[in-house]
Structure formats: C-alpha cells, structure tokens
Amino acid sequence: MISKKIFISVVYFKPAPLVQTEYLNPVQAGKALGRYDVEGAIGDDNGKNISEKNVSWNELTALYWMRHNVDADYYGLMHYRRLMVFAEKKPKAVTFSDITEREFERYGWNDALIEKACESADILTPPVRDIYLPGMPEVLMTAGEFYAHQHHSRDMDILEAVVKERSPEIYPYFVDMLVGRKIFFNSITVMRKPFFEEYSDWLFDILEEVEKRSDTSDYDSYQSRIWGFLAEYLANVYVSYAKFVHGAKVRECPLTWGVRQRPAVAPETVLSQARTKAESKRVAKVIDENDGINVVLAVDDNYIPHASVTILSAIRTSSTPNQLRFFILNGRSVSGDNRTKLKKLAENEGARLTFLDIDDRDLRWLPLNRDYISIATYYRLVMHAYLPETVKKAIYLDADTIVIDPIEELWSTSMDGHPVAGAPDDAGFLQARRLQLTSHHRYFNAGIMLFDIAKFRAMDLQNEIISAFRKHGAYIVSQDQDILNILFEQNTKMLHLRWNAGSRIYRANPLEPSYDEQEAFEAASDPAIVHFTDKRKPWHLKCTHPLTELYWDYRNETPWAETQAERVKRKTVYWLRRHLRARDRRFDSKLGR
Numbered sequence: 001m002i003s004k005k006i007f008i009s010v011v012y013f014k015p016a017p018l019v020q021t022e023y024l025n026p027v028q029a030g031k032a033l034g035r036y037d038v039e040g041a042i043g044d045d046n047g048k049n050i051s052e053k054n055v056s057w058n059e060l061t062a063l064y065w066m067r068h069n070v071d072a073d074y075y076g077l078m079h080y081r082r083l084m085v086f087a088e089k090k091p092k093a094v095t096f097s098d099i100t101e102r103e104f105e106r107y108g109w110n111d112a113l114i115e116k117a118c119e120s121a122d123i124l125t126p127p128v129r130d131i132y133l134p135g136m137p138e139v140l141m142t143a144g145e146f147y148a149h150q151h152h153s154r155d156m157d158i159l160e161a162v163v164k165e166r167s168p169e170i171y172p173y174f175v176d177m178l179v180g181r182k183i184f185f186n187s188i189t190v191m192r193k194p195f196f197e198e199y200s201d202w203l204f205d206i207l208e209e210v211e212k213r214s215d216t217s218d219y220d221s222y223q224s225r226i227w228g229f230l231a232e233y234l235a236n237v238y239v240s241y242a243k244f245v246h247g248a249k250v251r252e253c254p255l256t257w258g259v260r261q262r263p264a265v266a267p268e269t270v271l272s273q274a275r276t277k278a279e280s281k282r283v284a285k286v287i288d289e290n291d292g293i294n295v296v297l298a299v300d301d302n303y304i305p306h307a308s309v310t311i312l313s314a315i316r317t318s319s320t321p322n323q324l325r326f327f328i329l330n331g332r333s334v335s336g337d338n339r340t341k342l343k344k345l346a347e348n349e350g351a352r353l354t355f356l357d358i359d360d361r362d363l364r365w366l367p368l369n370r371d372y373i374s375i376a377t378y379y380r381l382v383m384h385a386y387l388p389e390t391v392k393k394a395i396y397l398d399a400d401t402i403v404i405d406p407i408e409e410l411w412s413t414s415m416d417g418h419p420v421a422g423a424p425d426d427a428g429f430l431q432a433r434r435l436q437l438t439s440h441h442r443y444f445n446a447g448i449m450l451f452d453i454a455k456f457r458a459m460d461l462q463n464e465i466i467s468a469f470r471k472h473g474a475y476i477v478s479q480d481q482d483i484l485n486i487l488f489e490q491n492t493k494m495l496h497l498r499w500n501a502g503s504r505i506y507r508a509n510p511l512e513p514s515y516d517e518q519e520a521f522e523a524a525s526d527p528a529i530v531h532f533t534d535k536r537k538p539w540h541l542k543c544t545h546p547l548t549e550l551y552w553d554y555r556n557e558t559p560w561a562e563t564q565a566e567r568v569k570r571k572t573v574y575w576l577r578r579h580l581r582a583r584d585r586r587f588d589s590k591l592g593r
Contacts, residue, residue, distance in 0.1 A: 001047075001071050006111075006118055008076030008190060009066050011059045012038045016080050017099035023114045026080070029062040030054025056216070058228030059187060060207075067200040074118045076190035081258035084126065084188065086113040090254045097261040097508040107256050117190075121251035123239055124190040128182040128252070134430040135477045143233060144178035150433060151229055155214060159230055162209045163237075167202065173240045177233060187228070187235045188255070195248055199238045203231060222439035259510040260517065263524040267506065267546030270525060274404045274550050278316050292352070293320075293411045294387070294394040296451075298329040298379035304338045305560035306539065307399035308345055312554045314403040315349040324351040324407070327387060327394070329379040332357045341559040356386045362462070366469070366479070378480050380446070381465060384456035392454045397529070398447035400537055402550055405528035410499055413450060419459075420484065421450035421493035423500035426533065428514025434475050435482060441489045442514040446481035447531045448500040450493070501527035503534040506546050541573050548574075 006023040014036045018026045028036070031043030032051035044065035045051035054061045063077055078084060085091065087108030096103050104110065108117075117124060131146045132139050141149070147156050160178070164171045177183070191199060207227050216224055242248040295314060299307045307328070315321045326346055328334070339355055346353035363378045380396050387394065395410060397403075415421050422444030425431060432443040468486040469476065476482040485492075497505070497519045504511070505524040513520070530550070536543040538551035552570075556562060562570065 001069060003071045005072060006074040006076070006114060007066065007070045007072040008074075008078060008114070009062050010078050010080055010083070011062045012041050012080045013054075014038065019080060019083060019099060019104075019109060021109060021111050021114070023111045024078075024109060027062045027065070029059055056224050056227055058225050058231075060204075060228055060231055063187070063200060064204060067197070067204075073193055074190055075193065075196040076124070078188050079186060082186045082188060083107065083109070083256055084124065084190070085254035085256050086110075086117045087254075088113065091256070094254065094256050095259045095508070095510055096256060097259050117251075117253060118192075120249075122192045122195055122248040123242060123250045124253050125235075125239055125250060126184040126186070126188050126253065126255040128184045128236075131181055131183055133434045133475060134427075135434060136475065139474075140181050142179050142181055143183050143236075147229075147233065149436065151223060151226070152219070155210070155226055155230060156233075158213050159206070159210050159234075162206055162213070166206060166209065169245070170202075170237060170241045173244070174237045176240065177237045183233070183236050184252075185232050187231050189235055189239070192248075195242050195246070199235075199242070202238065203234055206234065207231065220439045257510075259508045260513070260520070262507045262509075263505060263517070263521040265521065265525040270527065271547055271550060273526070274402075274530075274547065275553065277404055278313070278553075292323045292325040293318075293407060294325050294327065294391050294453075295407065296327045296329060296380065296383055296387070296394045296396045297399050298358075298376045298383075298396075299399045300330060300333045300374050300376050301335055301338060303376075303399045304334060304342060305555065305558070306537070308342055308558040308560055309551055309554040310397055310399050310401050310403065311342070311346055311351075311353070312349065312558060313401075314397070314407050315346065315351050316554070317403050317406055318351075319406045319408055321350040326351060326353040327383075327391075328353065328355045329358050329376070329383055329386065330355060331360045331376065331379075345558055356383075358382065358386060366483075380449075380451075381461065381480055381483065383451075384453045384461070387453060392452070394451045394453050396446075396449045396451060398531065400532040401448060402530045402532075402547070402554065403528075404530060405498075409528070410448075410450065410495075413493075413495065415450055415452055415493045418488070418491055418493040419452045419455040420488050420491075421495050422446060422484075423448060423495040423497050424514030424519070425481075426502045426504040426509060426513050427511035429512035431478065431482070431485070432514075434477070435472055435486060436475070437485065437489050441485070441492070442494055443485050444481075444492060444494065444514070445500050445502065445531070445533070446484050447502075447533070448495075448529050449484075450495070496528075497523035498526060498528040500529060500531050502531050503545055541570060544577070 008024050009027040010019045010024050011027055011029050013029055015038050018040050020026050026041035028038040028041040028043050030051055032045035033054060044062045047069035049065045051061050059079060066075060085107045091106045131141045131143060160174060163174045207230060216226055239250060243250045297307050297310060311326055315324060318324055343353045358379050360375050363375060366378055413421060425443050425445040428443035432441060464487055465483055468483055472486055497515050501523045505520045530547050532538055532545060538545060538548040
C-alpha cells in the first residue's frame, strides 16, 4: 500500500516525457498487457488490479488500481496529455508540445500549489464546457445527443437503466447530465478521500453491471473503449450529486493539453532540397496525342496566379513534361487574358492545357461554410462529365500546392481497384468522428488526389451525393472533402502524407490527425507535394510557412510575378519577422543548433 498525503495519477499508455512530483505520480495503465514499458511509471498490474482490461477500460484500470493500492487524503486522475493547471494565475497558453521546466512553472505543477488547490475544495474538476461537434461550435448538443452521435446510443440506455435501478438517489443527477449542454470530459478529477472512495466504488459497481448486460462483440477498436467513454459522463453525475447532496465544495481548475510536436526537421534544409529537385535534369519523351498524365485543377479567376505556380512546379519537376495534360475546371469566370497567359505558360514548357467550363447550377445547393472557399471546390465532383472520354484517370491538385517530386511517381501509384486515392488529413480523427465514419476509415484530405475517372462515370454520383447529404448533411463542414470521405469510406487507397504535406506538419498540431508522428516526420523532411492548407497563404505577408520562398521562386517566373516594390516589401517583412521574433530555442536545440 502506497501512502501519501496527495496521490494524483498521471496516466500513461505509452512512453512519453514524465510529469512527476511527489504528488503527481506517473502510472502506466494496462501494464499487464505488455505493449509498452513506460520507464519511471508505476504499473497498474501490481496488488489488486484489472490491468488486463485496459483495452476497453482505458484509464479506469489506473483508477481501480489507485482505489485499492493507495492510501491518501486526496486522490486524483489526469492524463499525460490532459492535465489540470494548479498555477494561481491562468496561463495564456493552454497547450504544450513538450515537457520542460517551463511547463512545470507555467502550469503550477509543483507540490505547494497542488496542496493549496486541494485544500481549497473537496473536488477539483476541469472547466465544464459547451458540448458541440468539432468544427461546429454553433450547434449546441445535450450530453445525451452527443454520446448518441459519437458512440452507440444503446450503451447509454443500458447505463441509465442500471443507474435508475441501483442508485435511485443519484438517478435525478444522471437525467440532469443527459439533458444538460455542459460537461467536463476525460474523467479528470481530484477528490478528498471520502468522496473518492464513494465515487470509485459506485462507478465500478455501475459499469460492471452494464458490462454484464452489454454486447460489444461487433464494436471497432475505437468504440470498444466503451467503459472509459461512459465513465466520463458518470464523473459529471457523481460530482453534481456530491455537491448538492453531500455539500461538497467543487472548484474548477483550468485544463491544459498536449499537442503533437512539429517534426524535428530544419525548414531551410527542406527548402534547399526542394530547389535542387526543381533544377535536376529531365529526359523528354515523345508520346501519342491521346496519351499523357492528366492533371486537373479547379479555379476561379482570382486563383489563376496561384494555379500558375502549381502548374509550373509540376512541369519543372516532371521527368516527361510533354506528357502533362492540364485541365482547368472553372465556372466561366476566368478572363480571356488569364486564359491566354496560363495556356501559353504551360505550352512554352512543353505541356498542354485546356480550359473546361463547368455549368455549376446543379451544385449551388451544396454548402459553402468557409468564406475563403468558392463553388469551384465542388467541381471535382462533376469533372468526369466534362473531361474527354479518353481520360480514364486523373490527378487532382488544389491551386495552393507546389509539386516537388516528379508527378510521374504519383501517376504510377496503383490504386488497387479503389475509385480514389488520397493522403491523411491534419485533423482526420476529429473529422471522421464528426461525420460518424468508422475507425477503420482514415479521413483523407481532398487537396491532392488520384481519381479513377472510368469508375466515376459508372457511378450514379449525383444521387449518391444527395443520399450522403441527406444522411450527414447536418454535420458537413468541409464541403466536398467531407462528401468524398463519406462516399468512399473504406474504399480509398491511402497515399503517404508526403504527397499532401499540409501546413500543420511544420508546427505543433493541436488537432488529431489521421497519421502518426513517423509519417509526419517523413513528409516534413521530404515532401513530394507541398499543400498550403492554412488560411494564410504564401501570397499573404503574414504567412509563416517555411517553404513560402519556394512559392515565389515559381510565381516570379510567371506572368503574375511580383513587382520590384512588392518584392522589397515582402523581403523586408520576412527579415523583420526572422530577426525580431524570438526563436524557438527548444526546437533549435533538438536540431543541434
């Protein structure tokens, strides 16, 4: 039995920097499963424990272990990426990407402040917050509605029945939680001993009974974590009960959370490598008129200068530029002058370019949720009807991209019978949950894709889009990207992130992407196609993307080159930003600088 005045478990599932003091104790949940060894953490597999149930019980195996193997005046549960702030003043930065002395000081992770916070209340919780789907803060939901959207509603029905039967005195607070629109998540709490013991015993009694009545055999890996999900809601129920029935003093503490670190690559090295690839020699190849690599872009007149960069970069890095056939989808908005300039640019480099005028009247009912996106984003959904019959396959490129590796490599990628191929998205996990897609589907970004045009022509695509919108329309916020992910759920060939290296791989990412850290590192250090996914694009002065100069390398070789005055202004702003803005010394130190 471990005895301490305050014992707060900081739960780890895999190796990561430890958050540790006398009161903050790293605990490895699921240690009995032998998946990882978190050096310096206490395993939850000693004494009385349920460590082997961690796959579906998540952090609750650490909570169970703490209840039966620790004697303390206060007990707490936090996660290594979700931690309470004990600092007396709320910090401005509520996210972190590393654990250093700076984070310990900023967030008050020291025993004196922890003890002071505990003595100020019987129960500490994170702030309760409005419940809404990621990306849709305008749509408030009740806790019951949110659970039903994110998980299997039948589990909450069983849980309600069990609480009503076994804890009639707590049931009114359960109902209040279900219909309420505010909640705290992650089961993070710190409680005085009497409350913790009552809460833990009640929690496991309820969940073990629900487990007996439930069938989760058909749940995927995400939904099988049911007991951890349900516990989040029960924590809120108990805190309300303890507050209003036992008179417990409850205090909310700020919450900070870890975000994925930016890959440890030197941006200037990536820029230099990209420039070198563009200067490499190419071998031209004579082809038939009807053959070629089909590349499609959808733009309006405002985006023509940026499309010229995408096109020129694809040509300059191509090993067979005379094979490239560019098709520009537009709603008849591109001016005659811009058409002439863009066509001449491509043809002077040995490629071919054709404008396809799209009648978008059948698309205007589809949503445009972002002010910087036009109806042109939906053109890829109908391009199969406008492309020449000889076109059976096409690469789609957004016009805020730069091609670095020969596009022939992407063209030769086997689609393995799938209608589409795409790379994982910067916020893919959250996007998929918003749309209620299964955990087996890796939500992809639609900015760079391969399309089997022949398969598209065989589909009743218009009706399939309407059906998808009828089912998921209330949750569609990423326009055609959402629709494509819905249509081709589990029927997509995944490309490596290198072929769609978005902006967030060059900085800490607070979202939950569809790719792991290794894939992010590989894409950041050697991107095949750069995609400027932020609102701030390279042509904006406030853009801080490390490969902005690569954009201007190409742009200044097009008819839309910047003037000398514009270039001086841009260079001056960049110089000031580099020299007046504090460098990230922690990041630089990892690179040995």
